[in-house]
Amino acid sequence: MAGLQLRIETHQRTQLVDITDRVREAIGTTDKSVVTLFVPHTTAGVVVQAAGEGATAVARDLASALERIVDESWVWEHTSEGDGNPWSHVRTALTGSSLTIPLVDGRPALGDLQAIFLCEFDGPRSRTLHVVVH
Amino acid sequence: MAGLQLRIETHQRTQLVDITDRVREAIGTTDKSVVTLFVPHTTAGVVVQAAGEGATAVARDLASALERIVDESWVWEHTSEGDGNPWSHVRTALTGSSLTIPLVDGRPALGDLQAIFLCEFDGPRSRTLHVVVH
Amino acid sequence: MAGLQLRIETHQRTQLVDITDRVREAIGTTDKSVVTLFVPHTTAGVVVQAAGEGATAVARDLASALERIVDESWVWEHTSEGDGNPWSHVRTALTGSSLTIPLVDGRPALGDLQAIFLCEFDGPRSRTLHVVVH
Numbered sequence: 496m497a498g499l500q501l502r503i504e505t506h507q508r509t510q511l512v513d514i515t516d517r518v519r520e521a522i523g524t525t526d527k528s529v530v531t532l533f534v535p536h537t538t539a540g541v542v543v544q545a546a547g548e549g550a551t552a553v554a555r556d557l558a559s560a561l562e563r564i565v566d567e568s569w570v571w572e573h574t575s576e577g578d579g580n581p582w583s584h585v586r587t588a589l590t591g592s593s594l595t596i597p598l599v600d601g602r603p604a605l606g607d608l609q610a611i612f613l614c615e616f617d618g619p620r621s622r623t624l625h626v627v628v629h
Numbered sequence: 630m631a632g633l634q635l636r637i638e639t640h641q642r643t644q645l646v647d648i649t650d651r652v653r654e655a656i657g658t659t660d661k662s663v664v665t666l667f668v669p670h671t672t673a674g675v676v677v678q679a680a681g682e683g684a685t686a687v688a689r690d691l692a693s694a695l696e697r698i699v700d701e702s703w704v705w706e707h708t709s710e711g712d713g714n715p716w717s718h719v720r721t722a723l724t725g726s727s728l729t730i731p732l733v734d735g736r737p738a739l740g741d742l743q744a745i746f747l748c749e750f751d752g753p754r755s756r757t758l759h760v761v762v763h
Numbered sequence: 764m765a766g767l768q769l770r771i772e773t774h775q776r777t778q779l780v781d782i783t784d785r786v787r788e789a790i791g792t793t794d795k796s797v798v799t800l801f802v803p804h805t806t807a808g809v810v811v812q813a814a815g816e817g818a819t820a821v822a823r824d825l826a827s828a829l830e831r832i833v834d835e836s837w838v839w840e841h842t843s844e845g846d847g848n849p850w851s852h853v854r855t856a857l858t859g860s861s862l863t864i865p866l867v868d869g870r871p872a873l874g875d876l877q878a879i880f881l882c883e884f885d886g887p888r889s890r891t892l893h894v895v896v897h
Contacts, residue, residue: 498662498731498738528766528897529799531663531729535740537679537687543860545805545852552841553805556849557856559840560833565694572693573686581690584679588691588724590856592677592743595729595799595863597766597895604766604893606803609860625738627731629662629763629897632796632865632872665797665863669874671813671821698832706827707820715824718813722825722858726811726877729863759872761865763796763897 505618511554538579538617540590546610583616632761639752645688672713672751674724680744717750773886779822806847806885808858814878851884
């Protein structure tokens, strides 16, 4: 196993944090085929989305769309706050906890318009991301 | 290939079944980097969500949220019942059929609050889960 | 790395294209454990869904369900059209950009009712899919 963990600080309740550069750095030099990213939290996910100029607006649109799709005003059974509110769990399930990306010459084979984002749904918090090349 | 299949019985129409212990057992002892879980059905998925005390409530909240997000009363084109109703297909697509989790010392690198769930969207049925360490 | 790229033409705005045969062909003969599929675009995803007779109806139901779940009439911040409209980004995030499927004797361990689909959310376009066995 060639794995390490990144620590990512989030600053808002719902926030997409561009972690592309940190993932590239964590991968370092390798001849392996893929990188797997995994978020060991139940109220944060990982997703590939738009990079570049419009990225911040797209990220905010994605965050607010998930707030609309999973409505906090629904009746929820789970009420404990210690491990996050229920809607943030559902938003995480829709986004996903894990992502596997091919490597080409040791770099994630992202499209020109793609970046990797940690999705915070119950911040601000300090988050961990597992990065494994294999 | 070091793969095996688990058989999982579901008992409700929409149900999240905690399969963490069975996945750990299936992995056994290994020095591989990751485990990939795959559900070979079109109306059941796999997801990482909350473990522990509040887990049952969170799982029920996730199940009922998916029932709200994908509404059975919409007009659907597909009407055959043999391979599952259309809304269960969509809920499966949102949840995902595949999950890759890093291994640390042969154990899935789940967070303390995480568990692995098979998501049944058209039960009760007998389901298969592929478990491959690689 | 044993990877290659498929080129996939889409013909509609929202369209699911069955790519199962092309993925099988791209894999060729291998003794590896899994295949990872990755879409290097921000407005197209990849998903496993129903094969066979009812497949076209299910695919259209999934496409139209995603059009309902992520509503174009919402207020969106991102307005640039060059890299796709915002709702197609969100539909892609819900569907996912990456999929890892176990191989059994060099063939994807799909269920009898499963097929692999590229999900176009901003077509028609010419799309790339990375296929890596590992």
